[in-house]
Amino acid sequence: MFGLIGHSTSFAVARQRAEELGYMEHAKGDLDTWCSTPPQLLETFTVTSRTGKSITGGYIDSCFLPEMLPARFKTAARKVQNAMAYAQKNGFNVTALGGFTSIIFENFDLARFQKVRSIMLEWERFTTGNTHTAWIICRQVEENAPHLGIDLKKAVVAVVGATGDIGSAICRWLKERTGVKELLLVARHQGRLAALQQQLAGGNILSLENALLEADVVVWVASLPKTMEIDTSALQRPCLMVDGGYPKNLDTRIQASDLHVLKGGVVEFWRDIGWRMMQIAEMERPNRQMFACFAEAMLLEFEGWHTNFSWGRNNISLAAMEKIGQASVRHGFRALGLSDLVTAPALSVS
Amino acid sequence: MSVPATAPSPTAPAADLVASLPDFASVAYKDAYSRINAIVIEGEHEAYGNYKSISTLLPEQAEELNRLARMEMKHMRGFQACGKNLKVTPDMDFAKAFFAPLRNNFQAALAEGKVATCLLIQAILIEAFSISAYHIYIPVADPFARRVTEGVVKDEYLHLNYGQAWLKAHFDQVKEELMAANKANLPLIKTMLDAVETDAAQLRMEKESLIEDFLIGYQEALSDVGFTTREIIRMSAQGLG
Numbered sequence: 051m052f053g054l055i056g057h058s059t060s061f062a063v064a065r066q067r068a069e070e071l072g073y074m075e076h077a078k079g080d081l082d083t084w085c086s087t088p089p090q091l092l093e094t095f096t097v098t099s100r101t102g103k104s105i106t107g108g109y110i111d112s113c114f115l116p117e118m119l120p121a122r123f124k125t126a127a128r129k130v131q132n133a134m135a136y137a138q139k140n141g142f143n144v145t146a147l148g149g150f151t152s153i154i155f156e157n158f159d160l161a162r163f164q165k166v167r168s169i170m171l172e173w174e175r176f177t178t179g180n181t182h183t184a185w186i187i188c189r190q191v192e193e194n195a196p197h198l199g200i201d202l203k204k205a206v207v208a209v210v211g212a213t214g215d216i217g218s219a220i221c222r223w224l225k226e227r228t229g230v231k232e233l234l235l236v237a238r239h240q241g242r243l244a245a246l247q248q249q250l251a252g253g254n255i256l257s258l259e260n261a262l263l264e265a266d267v268v269v270w271v272a273s274l275p276k277t278m279e280i281d282t283s284a285l286q287r288p289c290l291m292v293d294g295g296y297p298k299n300l301d302t303r304i305q306a307s308d309l310h311v312l313k314g315g316v317v318e319f320w321r322d323i324g325w326r327m328m329q330i331a332e333m334e335r336p337n338r339q340m341f342a343c344f345a346e347a348m349l350l351e352f353e354g355w356h357t358n359f360s361w362g363r364n365n366i367s368l369a370a371m372e373k374i375g376q377a378s379v380r381h382g383f384r385a386l387g388l389s390d391l392v393t394a395p396a397l398s399v400s
Numbered sequence: 401m402s403v404p405a406t407a408p409s410p411t412a413p414a415a416d417l418v419a420s421l422p423d424f425a426s427v428a429y430k431d432a433y434s435r436i437n438a439i440v441i442e443g444e445h446e447a448y449g450n451y452k453s454i455s456t457l458l459p460e461q462a463e464e465l466n467r468l469a470r471m472e473m474k475h476m477r478g479f480q481a482c483g484k485n486l487k488v489t490p491d492m493d494f495a496k497a498f499f500a501p502l503r504n505n506f507q508a509a510l511a512e513g514k515v516a517t518c519l520l521i522q523a524i525l526i527e528a529f530s531i532s533a534y535h536i537y538i539p540v541a542d543p544f545a546r547r548v549t550e551g552v553v554k555d556e557y558l559h560l561n562y563g564q565a566w567l568k569a570h571f572d573q574v575k576e577e578l579m580a581a582n583k584a585n586l587p588l589i590k591t592m593l594d595a596v597e598t599d600a601a602q603l604r605m606e607k608e609s610l611i612e613d614f615l616i617g618y619q620e621a622l623s624d625v626g627f628t629t630r631e632i633i634r635m636s637a638q639g640l641g
Contacts, residue, residue, distance in 0.1 A: 071630075072630070072634075073633050073637065075638070076637060082608070085612075086607075086609075086611035086612045086615070087612065089616075090629065090633060124416070124417060124606075127417055128612065132612065132616060136616075139620075158417060160417075162418075163417070167535045167613070167616075168553070
C-alpha cells in the first residue's frame with residue numbers, strides 16, 4: 051500500500067472542502083481548530099498500471115494550511131510529523147510528501163526528530179518524490195520547446211530555484227542530457243549558486259531580472275514573489291515557462307501572446323482513478339492528473355521499490371532520474387504538455 | 401526586485417523547534433506543578449477506582465481489570481514521588497474538582513450498568529488524554545519525572561488496548577451508546593484542557609499540541625473499535641471546536 055500526504059492550498063479552500071464533505075464543524079472552525087486537527091485518511095483507492103498491476107493507496111490530509119506559516123511554524127512541523135507517523139502506523143509501505151510537506155521537512159530539518167510519540171519514523175517508508183518531479187519537468191522542457199520552434203541546442207534556459215533539490219537535478223540533466231546552449235542559474239543563496247556552478251562545470255549565475263530577459267525557456271522551481279511584476283514585453287518570444295513551483299500560480303500572473311506557461315511537475319495517468327482528492331489541487335482532469343511527486347509513490351509501489359527513493363537535499367542522480375522516468379512511462383504516466391492547455395469542452399472529455 | 405523564494409517560506413530557525421527546559425526550581429514552575437502534579441495523581445487514583453468499578457460490571461474479566469487497577473496505583477505513587485522530588489505539595493482539592501464532572505458521568509453510567517460508557521470514559525477518553533499529555537510532558541520534564549513518565553506511558557498503551565478490545569468485540573450493540581457517551585463527555589475534556597492551559601504553558605506544554613495529540617489517540621481508538629472516518633471526524637469535532 052502506498053500513501054500520499056497532501057493538504058489544502060488555502061484556509062478558504064480547506065473550509066469549502068470540509069463543507070462539501072459534510073464536516074460542518076471544520077467548515078465553520080477557525081484556524082485554531084485546524085491547528086489542532088490531526089491528520090485524516092480521507093480516501094483509499096486502487097490504481098491499475100498499464101502493465102495490468104493493481105495497487106492500493108490512501109490520501110492523508112495533514113490538515114496543514116499555508117496560512118500557518120510563518121508564525122505557527124511549530125504547528126506546521128507537527129502536522130508533517132503527525133501525518134508521517136500516521137502513514138507509518140497504518141502500514142503504508144511508501145508515502146510521498148506532497149505540497150509543502152517535503153519543503154517543511156527539509157527546511158525545518160525534521161530528520162532530527164525521528165521519534166514521534168511512541169513511533170520511531172522509518173525514513174525508508176517516505177519519499178519526497180523530487181526525482182520524478184525533476185525528470186518530468188525536464189521532459190516537459192524537452193518535449194514542448196520544439197513545438198514552439200525553440201531548438202534547445204541553441205536556446206538559453208533559466209532555472210529559477212536552481213540550488214534546491216529539484217532545481218539542481220534539473221540543471222544537471224539539462225546540461226548533461228539535453229545539452230542546452232546556455233544554462234542560467236537563479237537562486238537566493240549566492241554560496242550555494244557558486245557551489246552548483248562548480249559542480250556543473252558550467253552555467254551562468256544571473257539575477258532573476260536579467261535571466262528573464264535572456265531566457266527562451268524558464269523553469270520555475272520556486273514561486274514568483276508576490277510583490278514582483280514581470281514586464282512581459284521584455285521577454286524573449288516565443289518563451290516557454292514551466293511552472294514547477296508550489297503553489298502553481300504563474301499562469302494567472304503572466305499572460306501574453308507567444309508566452310506559454312505549462313504546469314510543471316504534473317503528470318497524467320493513462321486511465322481514470324476513482325478518487326476525488328485531486329480536485330483539491332485544482333487539476334484540469336482531476337481523475338487522472340496529479341503531482342509527479344505523488345506519482346513517484348505509486349511507481350515505487352508498482353515496482354516494489356520500498357525505499358526512500360528521493361530523500362535529502364541534492365542527492366538526485368541522473369541515473370535515478372532515468373530509472374524513475376522509465377518506470378513512469380512503463381506504468382502509464384505522461385508529462386503534461388502544451389496541448390493539454392486547450393480546455394475546449396470537446397477536448398477535455400475523457 | 402528580489403530573487404524568488406518558495407512562498408510562503410518556512411524559514412524559522414530550526415533550533416526553535418527544540419523546546420528549552422523550564423527552570424524547575426522557580427516559584428512559578430512549582431506553583432503550576434502543584435496543580436498539574438495533583439491532576440496526574442488524582443487521574444491515576446480515579447483510574448484505579450474506575451477499573452475496580454468496571455470489574456463489578458464485567459466479573460468474568462475481574463482479574464485483568466484488577467491487574468490494570470493495581471498498575472494505576474503504581475503510577476500514582478510514581479507521580480507522588482515526582483512532586484516530592486521537586487518539593488511541591490500537590491493541590492489535591494483542585495484536582496478533585498477538576499475531575500468532578502467526568503467522575504460524575506462515570507458514576508452515573510456505572511449505576512445504570514452502562515459498560516460501554518464507562519469504558520469510553522476511562523479506557524479511551526482518560527487514557528488518550530493521559531498518554532497525549534505524558535508524551536508532550538516527557539521532553540520538557542525534569543530528569544526524575546521524565547524517567548517515571550516514560551515508564552508510565554508504556555503501561556498506559558495496554559489500558560487503551562483493553563478498552564478498545566472489549567468495545568470492538570461488542571461494537572454493534574454499543575455503537576449508539578458510544579456516540580451518546582462521546583457527545584456527553586468529549587466537551588468535558590475541552591473544558592479540562594482550558595482549565596489547565598496556563599499551568600501547562602508554564603511547564604512548556606502547548607494546548608494546541610495537547611489537543612491534537614489527544615485527538616490522534618482518541619481517533620485511533622475509535623477507528624480500531626469500528627467507527628468510520630466520517631463518524632470519527634464528526635464525533636471528535638463535537639465539543640472540541
